[in-house]
Amino acid sequence: MIYKTAMDNLSSINALRLLQSADEFRARLSGEFSAVHGISVNEFFLLMHLDQATNNRFPRVELAKRMHVSASTVTRMVAPMEKIGVVIREVDARDARFAFVAITKAGRTKLSEAQTTFSKQAGYVFQDRWETDELEQLSALLYRLIVGSSANLT
Amino acid sequence: MIYKTAMDNLSSINALRLLQSADEFRARLSGEFSAVHGISVNEFFLLMHLDQATNNRFPRVELAKRMHVSASTVTRMVAPMEKIGVVIREVDARDARFAFVAITKAGRTKLSEAQTTFSKQAGYVFQDRWETDELEQLSALLYRLIVGSSANLT
DNA sequence: GCATAATACTTGCATATGCAAGCAATATGA
DNA sequence: TCATATTGCTTGCATATGCAAGTATTATGC
Numbered sequence: 001m002i003y004k005t006a007m008d009n010l011s012s013i014n015a016l017r018l019l020q021s022a023d024e025f026r027a028r029l030s031g032e033f034s035a036v037h038g039i040s041v042n043e044f045f046l047l048m049h050l051d052q053a054t055n056n057r058f059p060r061v062e063l064a065k066r067m068h069v070s071a072s073t074v075t076r077m078v079a080p081m082e083k084i085g086v087v088i089r090e091v092d093a094r095d096a097r098f099a100f101v102a103i104t105k106a107g108r109t110k111l112s113e114a115q116t117t118f119s120k121q122a123g124y125v126f127q128d129r130w131e132t133d134e135l136e137q138l139s140a141l142l143y144r145l146i147v148g149s150s151a152n153l154t
Numbered sequence: 155m156i157y158k159t160a161m162d163n164l165s166s167i168n169a170l171r172l173l174q175s176a177d178e179f180r181a182r183l184s185g186e187f188s189a190v191h192g193i194s195v196n197e198f199f200l201l202m203h204l205d206q207a208t209n210n211r212f213p214r215v216e217l218a219k220r221m222h223v224s225a226s227t228v229t230r231m232v233a234p235m236e237k238i239g240v241v242i243r244e245v246d247a248r249d250a251r252f253a254f255v256a257i258t259k260a261g262r263t264k265l266s267e268a269q270t271t272f273s274k275q276a277g278y279v280f281q282d283r284w285e286t287d288e289l290e291q292l293s294a295l296l297y298r299l300i301v302g303s304s305a306n307l308t
Numbered sequence: 309g310c311a312t313a314a315t316a317c318t319t320g321c322a323t324a325t326g327c328a329a330g331c332a333a334t335a336t337g338a
Numbered sequence: 339t340c341a342t343a344t345t346g347c348t349t350g351c352a353t354a355t356g357c358a359a360g361t362a363t364t365a366t367g368c
Binding site (some may be wrong): 007009010011012013014015016017018019020021022023024025026027041045067068106115118119121122125126127130133135136137138139141142143144145146149151152153154 | 156161163164165166167168169170171172173174175176178179180181184195199213221222269272275276277279281284286288290291292293295296297298299300301302305306307308
């Protein structure tokens, strides 16, 4: 007789593997980013979002949605980033409620350096031991998970 | 002319999509778990690890490695879980340094309930809009990312 | 046009987590 | 054997983050 638990289905296995493999990669990245660039993975993602935004800026609420964090977290993440000059506050002339976060030239430089590290770490995990067609398969499948999400950076 | 950035390679795109899709699913799970079961995603994973361990228990350092968190985090996560009776402390007679964390009967019940929620959420993301062969492709590819890691729960 | 609602943001408080230092127990090496 | 090193765990401190309440600004409905 076969005992089936709630986790014995393909969907659950995929969800578990997704979370665990992401956790593992994030842990690698986290160490590299803090050691090499002095930024966190979340700060990296914040800069990535800004870099791809129209006018290189977003209101705080929009960043919060895209990053799956609360508005207060964005407020508090931005403060030190403003201090070191990678982002700057811009107010909307038409609606004073909006306080845009904009990436600066220094921010783009920092981002570019961090992207190099990101690529290198991604290379360790994928490039060196995966075939191109496997990478294309995986990226197509993962794309289906984030297409439709405003958060997608790719 | 084509401008290439550091992120324009397949490995980086896969890494980005992996992190972002996992973030999105984790955010869904987090809300469900705290609302329905009163536990965090990390507490769920802790119980999952214990449930699959020999004798249903692990030393704290082993849990820390598998969960990609620090030893102090495990210490502090376990305290309230012990209070509500889902885990219990067991000392090793041969080496008093080891303080095992063991899952209890109540813990297995709680885990089982949470697994049902996990499956349901995984179903929303995968089952309802993916073909079986796509699910099998994805699980095989993700497996390559965690095989070799002691953390793998699948 | 004005009271009320909605929106964007900030802040107080509570929880979560990592790092470094400290403690206790075991292992190692002379 | 016994001083030293290593290992597992805990704790103090700093940082990160969510929720709820508060503030300021704009939108809505009468």
